[in-house]
Amino acid sequence: MSAAARRPEQRLRMRKKPEVGPDVARMNPQTVKQLMVKDRIEVVIAGKKRLELSVLPVEDVPPFEVHCNDATLSKHGVSDNTIATIRSAQDQRGV
Numbered sequence: 351m352s353a354a355a356r357r358p359e360q361r362l363r364m365r366k367k368p369e370v371g372p373d374v375a376r377m378n379p380q381t382v383k384q385l386m387v388k389d390r391i392e393v394v395i396a397g398k399k400r401l402e403l404s405v406l407p408v409e410d411v412p413p414f415e416v417h418c419n420d421a422t423l424s425k426h427g428v429s430d431n432t433i434a435t436i437r438s439a440q441d442q443r444g445v
Contacts, residue, residue, distance in 0.1 A: 390439035
């Protein structure tokens with residue numbers, strides 16, 4: 351993959367929030383725009399744990415946080431306040 355084709359990514363803090371729906375991530379709209387996210391993100395923790403979540407832009411979310419359902423994160427072994435690499439989910443069609 352060339353440098354021009356790389357997807358932008360950012361290290362953000364994962365926060366457990368019970369009011370967020372399962373398999374959904376709430377993010378600040380500015381962060382969503384910066385990362386060029388269309389509708390899904392890829393979350394990578396320590397290069398080992400990976401999960402994909404649907405994105406919902408919400409103004410109340412701080413720019414350096416991602417709010418997710420507590421049960422979803424627990425199921426994947428992710429603790430509250432974990433730092434993760436966030437990028438737009440890659441479209442697997444045509445790859």
